[in-house]
Amino acid sequence: MRNSKLLKLLALIFAFSLIAAACGDDDDDGGSSSSSDNSSVSEESSEDDASSSEAAEEEESHSDDDGHDHSDEEAPAEEEAPAEEEAPAEEASGDFSDAVNGDGAEMLEALIDNPPGPANEDLDPVVITMSNIEGTPVGSFPEIREGAAAAAQAFNENYGGMNGRPIDFQPCVHGLDPAEATNCANDIADEAPTLHIQGIDFFNPLQWPTLVAAGVPVMQTVPIFVSDFNTPGLISTEGGCVSAFPTGMQYMAEVVEADPLIILYANSAPGIECYNDTEARPAQQLVDEGKLTSFVGVEDASGDPTDNEAVVQRIIEEAAKGDNPGVFFGLQASDCAELVAGMVAAGYDGVIVSSASCKDDSVLSQPFSHGMIISGEEEIYTPNEGIELSAYQTKYNPWRDANQDAYGPDAPKSQFMNVAHDVMVTAIITMMRFENEGGDVDDNAALIEYLAGQDNWNRAGRSKPMDCTTNSSEFVSVCKKDAGYYVWNGYDNGGWSYGPLGTEILDATDLLLRMAEGPNARPAAG
Amino acid sequence: MSNILETSGLTVTFGGLNACDKVDLAVPEGKFVGLIGPNGAGKTTFIDAITGYVPTSAGNAVFSGEDIGELKPHERAQRGLVRTFQSLELFEDLSVKDNLLVAGYDTRWYSFLLDMIYMPRKDKDVEEQIEWALEIMGLNDVADAMPSDLSHGRRKLVGVARALAASPKLILLDEPAAGLDTAESQILGGHLREFLDHDMSVFLIDHDMGLVLSVCDYIYVLDFGKIIAEGTPQEIRESDTVKKAYLGEEAGEIQAQAGERMTYNIQGDQGGQDD
Amino acid sequence: MNQFLIALIGGVGTGALYAMLGTGLVVAFRGSGVINLGHGAVAGYAAYVFNELRTSGDLYLPWFDIIPEWGFLRTLRINNIPTRIHVFDFEMYIGKPPLIPTLLLSLAVSVLLGLMMHFLVFRPLRNAPILGKVIGSVGVLLYLDSVIAVNFGGQNRSSSGFWIFKPDMEPVKNFLGLGGTIPRANFSMLYAALVMGLFVFCLYRYTRFGIATRAADENEKGAALLGYSPQLIAGINWVLSSVLAGLAGIVFLHKTQPSLYATLVVGALGAALFGKLTSIPMTVLGGVIIGMMSGGGVQLANNSWWPDWLEIEGVRTFMPLLVIILVLYFQGDKLPIRGSISVGRQPHAPASNNVTIGAIFAVGFALILSNVFVSKWEAVLTTSILATLFMFSLTVIVGYLGQISLAQFSIAGFAAFMMIRFVGDGTLQRPDDYYVITGVNMPTILGFVCAIAAGTLLGLLIGLPALRIRGVQLAVVTMSSVLAIEELLTKSRSLMGEGAASIQPTPSNPSWFGQYIGGFNKETFRTDYWKYSLFLIIITALVGVAVVNLRRGNTGRRFLAIRANERAAAAAGINVKNAKMLGFGISSAIASIAGIMLAYKIPAVQAENFAIFSGLGLLAFVYLGGITTGYGAVVGGLLVAGGMMPEFLGVHFGDVERGMINAVGAVGLILNAIVTGGEGVALLQSDALGKGPLALLRRNPDDDDNSETDEDNATEGASV
Incomplete structure (x- = not known):
């Protein structure tokens, strides 16, 4: 008897203190709070696939990391042949050069070298919103929010905000609930920000109708769905599936000359979409052009081990049908590890290429991973043989680190955090350039046009510029269309090394353009 | 006979x-x-x-x-053919009268629809039987009480009344x-x-x-x-x-x-x- | 054929996981009569801890620091609860923490979890009715999920397991002359499962503790009279169960993500039921069989003769369900219901007498709000009302009829998808849509009705097992069927259209009687179209009134009678089977309406929107509000994610880790089960309003329990 009364009292006190604590907090719009709303397995896999479709960067910047596995990270950065960086840029007096690294690089360097001081609080703030998923075990990315916040804070404190105007960063965080996602979209549209940065969100398709119709300029961190790739008004400096997979198909066709090409994809929502749209179609295009003999797609239950044996069997079966089988993975790490191990054990001796999702330690530490070719970006490869960092990276990375440290994030540092930080920096620098050229950043339509018209764009953190004007009509939003491929030799064998491509990176821009014009164009109804 | x-x-x-x-x-x-x-x-x-x-x-x-x-x-x-139970087996979540009502009425297939629009079928004979059952077992004063509020003895009487209510x-x-x-x-x-x-x-x-x-x-x-x-x-x-x-x-x-x-x-x- | 056999045998790996988790489930059940739906999450937490120790050397305790950073607390130095202990120091890639100590530490955390579950959740619930205990385990599941999210984030983990379980060992070649290869790790896991099963079996058979557990399992009262404390037995079994779960999780670490363990519990449930919740050897056998069938089934789907419309994934998730159903069908009435010393009464389900007034008031209030709100707040309002609409279906099936169906939300999803299919006309709905749905091209209203019919049929199908099983077993079956529904039906591209497995676009122009009633406002592009809100309010009000009226009529009384005592209900002339089917039918129809209304509101739906955790979350909230009354559903609707209450508070919660909010919700759920027994906020409130706030404290759900005296008195003149 007494117990339950006590409990009742405790419950009341608990509830009151919670509310009291809540009112004690002030914050920018934290967005909706969710309670116990969790999603199923597939949600995780969709996130993983999104990442796995990306050439994800696993390596931290030089500090030995906290040991978190980051196999699912996104951030297809531009593959930069470090050798190119050695050649000094002609005009730049520092390490950054607009000609080599893209427009905005020099402006950034000028700021880094001579910080102008804090932003001017009297000026109208530049509102930058974000929508991001956090707080569920199958999808939680506070590091995205924190990376962007770190960048915004750095600029507000040291670099004069955006041309003096302070940056008002307003993230809308939500759980795995479509209602919450649409709430965020409505909120943001009401806010009418100068720019919206989309975090990692499984509900992008629910939000675009509102945001795009409201004319909000959107920069993405990690595009996941086809509607992320192909909606005017959205711009992405990450490639997602669009950079990882078509280049992968190209690699398998042109470098490996796979016969047949076996494509492994996850059965989650983005996995299926990405397979159909960014793997099957380019592969078919390459077949039509005579560059690839044949290909087959094999579906795998993302994260579920039950079907792994069956999938391995299928792979072996398909591989036997050709002379030079090549397997391409776009799966999350646990599946990757299981399947690669299973294949190799079953006697598969063909080429294995993977997007960056297989860069997880669980894969890399195993002997079966030796000889795998994995998509990579500009990053610090530890350990490695002869892969060098560009001058740009050498200067940029520590600066980014310092910004994040100054912010003091709760989440461990990761590639996701870097991506978000870099996108924010790029956004601010680009806005500054726009203003300096006479543009009005508060004019949404003009800003969208400016972003889409970048043809030599420096995405902060990347040495190689990107060109948005060459986007195909099917992927108008994705400016990054290339990726590089390295060989993993094992921890004891020197680690990473250049592969058959050497320092060259693969650019799928042309393939995408050809694909959009031919019979392999996206079906009209879609 | x-x-x-x-x-x-x-x-x-x-x-x-x-x-x-x-x-x-x-x-x-x-x-x-x-x-x-x-x-x-x-x-x-x-x-x-x-x-x-x-x-x-x-x-x-x-x-x-x-x-x-x-x-x-x-x-x-x-x-x-209606029985009572030695262990009573009353419907604890229903009032005494509800216990009897449940036993008293049968349902047609459309009854739930009528219930939803709150026009339930009322049967005079059943109502009378229930009133008699309450009366004879002396339960009129607790018709709206919950069984758990009653003494054990009265609960047994409810059990009998419930059987009676089923005519x-x-x-x-x-x-x-x-x-x-x-x-x-x-x-x-x-x-x-x-x-x-x-x-x-x-x-x-x-x-x-x-x-x-x-x-x-x-x-x-x-x-x-x-x-x-x-x-x-x-x-x-x-x-x-x-x-x-x-x-x-x-x-x-x-x-x-x-x-x-x-x-x-x-x-x-x-x-x-x-x- | 060979390949099929290879895949079949290879399935012992997953089967071993089911067996190990199932063993832990049975241990918990024998000790305390609870089927812990959160068992998978317990396994997952230990696996995460183990992995984290091996990668960063930090030990995460299963809670957060909720003490706010207030000044005076800080000066008193009580502003922090330890949550993270740095245990090991090591350089990444250069040596890792030693395996055995790490394992022991992880298992120590498992022990801690077991103790927490016993003392904080299941011991207080020992006298609660079945629903209370189920809710308790749901609370455990949701809480652990939240803690995992906060402590470990959504990152993948798949390394640092034990060497014999790693995938890179030399595989077994040509097993039994079948050719091919089977990963050796699968067999290692099988051995581990067998060892675990053997250990527990011997424990129960040959040790005093084991015998005492079995005694208490059969007859708690008797065991107590002999001097064994049932609570002590329960506690030890909880700890044991937790440790077994931890071991299973760690063993399986290489195979998959720990966050998936919570769903893998379905296979474990199948294994446990196969063992009739009693026999460990049969549980192990059952788990292995289910794993093998799943693996073999997927291989079969590789063949060319496999029909396209039968999704591979559906087969895989259907296997455990099939086993469960078969077992329950043939053995259902012989499954043990562990009798506790006394069982508390079910939550009150009072009939409301102010239906019309209440409805008018509610509708009026909602209309006023709808008028005042715009944009996001309008969307928030419709979210809450939509949740309330769905929750009415739970009021009928769980509140009135007492059938714990966890599948209602997936029925809602099924109906939504069916509606999309029915009205699909092969045109692109929005310029940015990727998929186009070709369908029957029905007009909106007809599609609405047909989808409800489809959902109701599915609901009746789900309800069939309820005719033979009840209580927690029904919860298990319905929980398992959620996955099967999702994979076999909702995600079936041949049944639902191309976008089914991915993103299914909803019709962009649903019109009733020529009026566009979708949620998307075509002028402002917000999700706040007033006609949708009005339509939703009307439908919800009608359904609500119908549900409340049901209670007032004989149907409601019959449902409650069945909930109270099926045996006596039959003696009172109630056709229990028909009544249950009716209840499932009504509930499923309401759920279907809710699903369809959701599809009218948002531009796209995914099968994952209706997954098990979302459904459990909704059950949790209506339980908090009060599962037995329509008013409770209204309160519950206010509390859901994206609904009125959290959005209102959300403005202040920006800094707080979202996972913490979920965890608080889970704790609230458990507290509610303990304190109010399911009557929830709604009835507490009416009590308080009726008798004054102090009455709240005097109230006690254990008070009105007379069942014991009946039993005692009946034994006076006992005859056979």
Whole structure:
């Protein structure tokens, strides 16, 4: 008897203190709070696939990391042949050069070298919103929010905000609930920000109708769905599936000359979409052009081990049908590890290429991973043989680190955090350039046009510029269309090394353009 | 006069043991029949068998001229064969009146639709029966109370009232008097025979000899699953078999006399020895 | 054929996981009579801890620091609860923490979890009715999920397991002459499962503790009378169960993500039921069989003769369900219901007498709000009302009828998808949509009705097992069927259209009687179209009134009678089977309406929107509000994610880790089960309003329990 009364009292006190604590907090719009709303397995896999479709960067910047596995990270950065960086840029007096690294690089360097001081609080703030998923075990990315916040804070404190105007960063965080996602979209549209940065969100398709119709300029961190790739008004400096997979198909066709090409994809929502749209179609295009003999797609239950044996069997079966089988993975790490191990054990001796999702330690530490070719970006490869960092990276990375440290994030540092930080920096620098050229950043339509018209764009953190004007009509939003491929030799064998491509990176821009014009164009109804 | 209930050769076997062993029993229409026997004799099993809660291994039961062997418990209940439970089994989440309403009304397939628009079917006969049941069991003042608010004795009366509310043709009372205090037993005992006036027959199980002897028209005696004796109360009192097997010579008389004091309708009878 | 056999045998790996988790489930059940739906999450937490120790050397305790950073607390130095302990120091890639100590530490955390579950959740609930205990385990599941999210984030983990379980060992070649290869790790896991099973089996058979557990399992009262404390037995079994779960999780670490363990519990449930919740050997056998069938089934789907419309994934998730159903069908009535010493009463389900007034008031209030709100707040309002609409279906099936169906939300999803299919006309709905749905091209209203019919049929199908099983077992079956529904039906591209497995676009122009009633406002592009809100309010009000009226009528009384006592209900002439089917039908129809209304509101739906955790979350909230009354559903709707209450508070919660909010919700759920027994906020409130706030404290759900005295009195004159 007494117990339950006590409990009742405790419950009341608990509830009151919670509310009291809540009112004690002030914050920018934290967005909706969710309670116990969790999603199923597939949600995780969709996130993983999104990442796995990306050439994800696993390596931290030089500090030995906290040991978190980051196999699912996104951030297809531009593959930069470090050798190119050695050649000094002609005009730049520092390490950054607009000609080599893209427009905005020099402006950034000028700021880094001579910080102008804090932003001017009297000026109208530049509102930058974000929508991001956090707080569920199958999808939680506070590091995205924190990376962007770190960048915004750095600029507000040291670099004069955006041309003096302070940056008002307003993230809308939500759980795995479509209602919450649409709430965020409505909120943001009401806010009418100068720019919206989309975090990692499984509900992008629910939000675009509102945001795009409201004319909000959107920069993405990690595009996941086809509607992320192909909606005017959205711009992405990450490639997602669009950079990882078509280049992968190209690699398998042109470098490996796979016969047949076996494509492994996850059965989650983005996995299926990405397979159909960014793997099957380019592969078919390459077949039509005579560059690839044949290909087959094999579906795998993302994260579920039950079907792994069956999938391995299928792979072996398909591989036997050709002379030079090549397997391409776009799966999350646990599946990757299981399947690669299973294949190799079953006697598969063909080429294995993977997007960056297989860069997880669980894969890399195993002997079966030796000889795998994995998509990579500009990053610090530890350990490695002869892969060098560009001058740009050498200067940029520590600066980014310092910004994040100054912010003091709760989440461990990761590639996701870097991506978000870099996108924010790029956004601010680009806005500054726009203003300096006479543009009005508060004019949404003009800003969208400016972003889409970048043809030599420096995405902060990347040495190689990107060109948005060459986007195909099917992927108008994705400016990054290339990726590089390295060989993993094992921890004891020197680690990473250049592969058959050497320092060259693969650019799928042309393939995408050809694909959009031919019979392999996206079906009209879609 | 026909029998409302008739069993022949009814046998219930549990793991090799016959809980009921070739029981032949009949309840004439409009009569009050009792079944007695010591603990473990098989009385509740018998009720469980005829109401369908326990499968019979042999023999059959005929109710209202129909062989009910294949019928489910609710089907038997719908045909008018209604029982009470020794362990009460009241609907704790419903008020007393609701308990009766549930038993009283049957439903058609469209009833739920009517309920949703709050135009439920109201049946005068059922309402009257329920009112009578509440009245006769003295529950009018607690009709809206929850069963858990009542004393144990009154809860037993609710159980009986609930069975009455179903307008049974034959009501099976399983140890209705157990656990009642004096006032409650008087209510029960005094009204039992009134049931017969409401178009029903009564079958009473109890191990309280006195009650059974005083209210029944005919009595069966069960021991180790077998009927060892049957007859009018008088015959049972005098039966040597019964006395030996069940009562013991002296104890039976004491019980019988106690029963006399309990009920109103009994004719005084010379008993056996004094205690 | 060979390949099929290879895949079949290879399935022992997953089967071993099911067996191990199932063993832990049975241990918990024998000790305390609870089927812990959160068992998978317990396994997952230990696996995460193990992995984290091996990668960063930090030990995360299963809670957060909720003490706010207030000044005076800080000065008193009580502003922090330890949550993270740095245990090991090591350089990444250069040596890792030693295996055995790490394992022991992880298992120590498991022990801690077991103790927490026993003392904080299941011991207080020992006298609660079945629903209370189920809710308790749901609370455990949701809480652990939240803690995992906060402590470990959504990152993948799949390394640092034990060497014999790693995938890179030399595989077994040509097993039994079948050719091919089977990963050796699968066999290692099988051995581990067998060892675990053997250990527990011997524990129960040959030790005093084991015998005491079995005694208490059969007859708690008897065991207590003999001097064994049932609570002590329960506690030890909880700890044991937790440790077994931890071991299973760690063993399986290489195979998959720990966050998936919570869903893998379905296979474990199948294994446990196969063992009739009693026999460890049969549980192990059952788990292995289910794993093998799943693996083999997927291989079969590789063949060319496999029909396209039968999704591979559906087969895989259907296997455990199939086993569960078969077991329950043939053995259902022989499954043990562990009798506790006393069982508390079910939550009150009072009939409301102010239906019309209440409805008018509610509708009026909603209309006023709808008028005042715009944009996001309008969307928030419709979210809450939509949740309330769905929750009415739970009021009927769980509140009135007492059938714990966890599948209602997936029925809602199925109906939504069916509606999309029915009205699909082969045109692109929005310029940015990727998929086009070709369908029957029905007009909106007809599609609405047909989808409800489809959902109701599915609901009746789900309800069939309820005819033979009840209580927690029904919860298990319905929980398992959620996955099967999702994979076999909702995600079926041949049944639902191309976008089914991915993103299914909803019709962009649903019109009733010529009026556009979608949620998307075509002028402002917000999700706040007033006609949708009005339509939703009307439908919800009608359904609500119908549900409340049901209670007042004989149907409601019959449902409650069945909930209270099926045996007596039959004796009262109630056809229990028909009534249950009716309940499932009504509930599924309401759920279907809710699903369809959701599809009218948002531009796209995914099968994952209706997954198990979302459904459990909704059950949790309506339980908090009060599962037995329509008013409770209204309160519950206010509390859901994206609904009125959290959005209102959300403005202040920006800094707080979202996972913490979920965890608080889970704790609230458990507290509610303990304190109010399911009557929830709604009835507490009416009590308080009726008798004054102090009455709240005097109230006690254990008070009105007379069942014991009935039993005692009945035994006085006991006859066979």
